[in-house]
Amino acid sequence: MREIDVKTITENVAEMCKEAAYYLPEDVYRGLKKGRESEKSPVGQVVLDQIIKNAEIAKSEDRPICQDTGMTIVFLKVGQDLHITGGNLNDAVNEGIAKGYTEGYLRKSVVGEPLFNRVNTKNNTPGVIYTEIVPGDKLDITIAPKGFGSENKSGIKMLVPADGVEGVKKAVMDIILHASMNPCPPIVVGVGIGGTMDRAALMSKKALTRSIEERNPMPEYAKLEEELLELINKTGIGPQLGGTTTALGVNIEWGPTHIAGLPVAVTICCHAMRHSHREL
Amino acid sequence: MAETIRIKTPFTEEDSRKLKAGDSVLITGEIISARDAAHKAMTEALARGEKLPVDWNNQMVYYLGPTPAKPGDPIGSCGPTTSGRMDAYTPTMLDQGIKGMIGKGSRTKEVVDAMKKHGVTYFAAVGGAAALIAKSVKKYEVLAYPELGPEAVARLTVEDFPAIVVIDCEGNSLYETNQEKYRTLEGY
Numbered sequence: 001m002r003e004i005d006v007k008t009i010t011e012n013v014a015e016m017c018k019e020a021a022y023y024l025p026e027d028v029y030r031g032l033k034k035g036r037e038s039e040k041s042p043v044g045q046v047v048l049d050q051i052i053k054n055a056e057i058a059k060s061e062d063r064p065i066c067q068d069t070g071m072t073i074v075f076l077k078v079g080q081d082l083h084i085t086g087g088n089l090n091d092a093v094n095e096g097i098a099k100g101y102t103e104g105y106l107r108k109s110v111v112g113e114p115l116f117n118r119v120n121t122k123n124n125t126p127g128v129i130y131t132e133i134v135p136g137d138k139l140d141i142t143i144a145p146k147g148f149g150s151e152n153k154s155g156i157k158m159l160v161p162a163d164g165v166e167g168v169k170k171a172v173m174d175i176i177l178h179a180s181m182n183p184c185p186p187i188v189v190g191v192g193i194g195g196t197m198d199r200a201a202l203m204s205k206k207a208l209t210r211s212i213e214e215r216n217p218m219p220e221y222a223k224l225e226e227e228l229l230e231l232i233n234k235t236g237i238g239p240q241l242g243g244t245t246t247a248l249g250v251n252i253e254w255g256p257t258h259i260a261g262l263p264v265a266v267t268i269c270c271h272a273m274r275h276s277h278r279e280l
Numbered sequence: 281m282a283e284t285i286r287i288k289t290p291f292t293e294e295d296s297r298k299l300k301a302g303d304s305v306l307i308t309g310e311i312i313s314a315r316d317a318a319h320k321a322m323t324e325a326l327a328r329g330e331k332l333p334v335d336w337n338n339q340m341v342y343y344l345g346p347t348p349a350k351p352g353d354p355i356g357s358c359g360p361t362t363s364g365r366m367d368a369y370t371p372t373m374l375d376q377g378i379k380g381m382i383g384k385g386s387r388t389k390e391v392v393d394a395m396k397k398h399g400v401t402y403f404a405a406v407g408g409a410a411a412l413i414a415k416s417v418k419k420y421e422v423l424a425y426p427e428l429g430p431e432a433v434a435r436l437t438v439e440d441f442p443a444i445v446v447i448d449c450e451g452n453s454l455y456e457t458n459q460e461k462y463r464t465l466e467g468y
Contacts, residue, residue, distance in 0.1 A: 064411065066410045067430075106347055120428075149361065170468065180455075181385055234464045236458075
């Protein structure tokens, strides 16, 4: 059986936290450039110029793209034939987050308890860790730090089957219009359709780890992604101060659901759609 | 876009009243950062009848929680946070003499009413342009609540800090006019 030591996991997670914070994915950078070319609002053009320049500075100087370096979402796919040695997997991941956020001069934005005390844990742990057991002997890690300016504007709607495609569009647009200029547009929109309430929300998060240049493999969903993007870019919200570049992409993930249900979850991500991926 | 206006701190009501929604500005001088936890602490202190640790008269508040500075730098990445979370505390804070607010996103009617009453201007910095904005910050000194870490109240010495007037002291909003201008959505 293949073995992996927890120290290797910690080291990789630490590096990935820094990478994700400093380097905007290429597809998002291209999306911003494309948006700048087509943006009609003069003030929107100025905003996009600043956002593009910001991404370039962050990359060339190893600096966080945004001061909100996020709550750290971690997607793990653990091969069932992989033996993790030397300690506990979750502890190893959290140690990696603490190390990465400390060494990388990233902001520690996590409070240990949400309502009564709200004391900062001072090392950005714990991360939000999702673990899936898969065939094989590899460990697949995706780190997706999530800022809360956009997270606070995300939402979920429990539709019924009769609502259909139009209902889904309306649910998504309601959330987008309510979010307005607040989640740092141009945004990337992750949509989860189906499952249960929690599964839909998780799918909407996972959707944001896919490239904005890749459409859903099922043609009906690919078309819906394109239609939603077009609608969102007609809202006038634009790059924060009004304009035509409101979203860079819409990514939908779907899953089986109950005969009585049609859950729709929307995770809004700011233009700093950050993620880092490694297979160990 | 219109010509860029250079403004200096301290920022008085007279300075504020000259600005109109849509104006592009470069701010030089000193601005003071405060966000969620500091706003809560300050309004609670006022409710207890205590004096605030900072004199806010003719100051500009910047809604910010920066990343830690790398060695040799004055500050880390330092873009604006969502202003709306401070709305519940803002009318009380404006009573303290703040004349400019820098953040991002919409404000409530209560805040806009208080802005009109006190002659306050609301500026937007570009959300997520944090590494770029850091270039205009020359000095960062914590003034109060150091235990809040990135949420501490701090004085930032800035040179040509880029911002745009989004709501002026008469309540005109660039958000509203410019969104309307580019909206072609029908049926939603």
